[in-house]
């Protein structure tokens with residue numbers, strides 16, 4: 001192990017980078033080992049963990065899922081009934097989505113209660129608001145994918161709401177649906193947004209979020 | 223890159239390093255979260271309904287539970303007011319969120335020193351909780367509305383008779399009747415009259431694969447049964 005590390009380190013000089021990531025001190029008030037109250041500072045990390053879990057379970061679901069009206073429902077049924085632990089996998093992905101929402105809310109509440117959005121962390125708060133919207137976007141697009149009655153009609157209602165926005169609503173709704181009704185094009189669009197567009201945006205915003213946390217440190221105790 | 227390892231404003235004597243100590247704690251917390259998620263997922267299998275049927279416009283969908291508060295909010299802004307719920311309120315909320323750090327600029331961080339922010343946060347949490355609770359309480363049945371003649375005592379008596387003839391082989395009321403279908407002794411408490419009428423007209427709204435058949439009652443007879451059942455609380 002050491003020899004391999006040395007080989008890589010001699011060439012890439014990773015030492016300072018790694019210590020930069022790993023060695024920063026964690027203040028006592030955010031440290032569960034020192035005070036139980038620090039649990040509120042765990043929520044953000046837990047959201048991140050759940051998002052990783054969503055990526056992992058999502059990848060396995062994608063092995064079987066087919067985003068077309070003819071096959072989506074059958075492929076989800078197949079995952080539930082025929083694959084090993086498929087039903088559990090789908091359930092974990094769905095429960096994980098709920099858990100992420102709960103944790104994001106708790107995380108936001110803690111940031112509000114500790115006044116952590118104040119100078120110098122205003123920008124990170126704004127990045128956080130975008131993260132919140134992204135999480136909501138995952139939920140909205142994911143709901144359509146199983147292509148059951150609830151999926152279809154909930155999405156129809158949701159997109160109809162968007163259509164109700166004055167001036168641009170009609171255009172937005174048609175663009176999202178790929179036509180005037182929820183159908184094959186809507187499904188592929190939602191699928192691509194769910195597994196490509198949103199994850200890419202999430203990665204960018206999370207990187208910004210974490211970079212700022214490291215730069216600015218965790219806010220001081222009350 | 224170096225030089226930012228010490229935290230601005232840090233006063234701790236021996237802060238714990240992120241790796242390995244803190245990461246270990248986070249790892250333990252993550253395992254706990256993971257176990258809870260898997261446990262819930264195991265006990266609660268995700269429901270999968272019938273395959274989507276674009277022709278079935280009678281279907282009333284419900285959103286994920288964490289969107290229920292918004293779903294409920296929408297009910298209060300109908301017709302031309304809908305714009306308030308789909309544009310004005312979301313835009314205001316979003317603007318308030320984005321601008322929060324620029325509006326609340328005092329140096330104070332303690333929540334007691336920021337009564338306005340505290341009140342706003344508390345109010346938002348309470349509103350979301352209340353709307354969600356209302357949405358859950360206003361059972362599916364309440365989405366159904368109909369113009370119905372007022373309930374009379376004669377109707378109730380006639381309804382009881384019709385119920386005994388057509389429905390009691392499957393449904394029981396007050397301990398009498400079949401056990402192939404849900405007991406309707408308290409149906410009036412969990413559903414409104416329009417919902418009962420709708421079930422009689424189209425039993426499939428309860429369950430796509432239901433064994434309850436469409437029973438050919440006249441409009442008057444149906445009103446009588448629904449009058450009778452809606453008083454069963």
Ligand code: HEM
Pocket residue numbers: 040041042043044045046047048051104107108110111116117121124125126127128129131132135206209213217218219
């Ligand atoms: C995808 C969702 C999110 C993830 C994974 C995430 C992750 C994190 C993590 C790990 C921290 C370190 C401290 C802690 O855990 O409490 C943090 C801090 C912070 N987060 Fe988030 N967050 C997310 C969403 C949000 C949202 C929605 C907001 C607010 C609108 C927000 C605002 C902040 C702020 C201002 C800090 C700095 C707090 C301080 O230094 O005390 N984050 N975030």
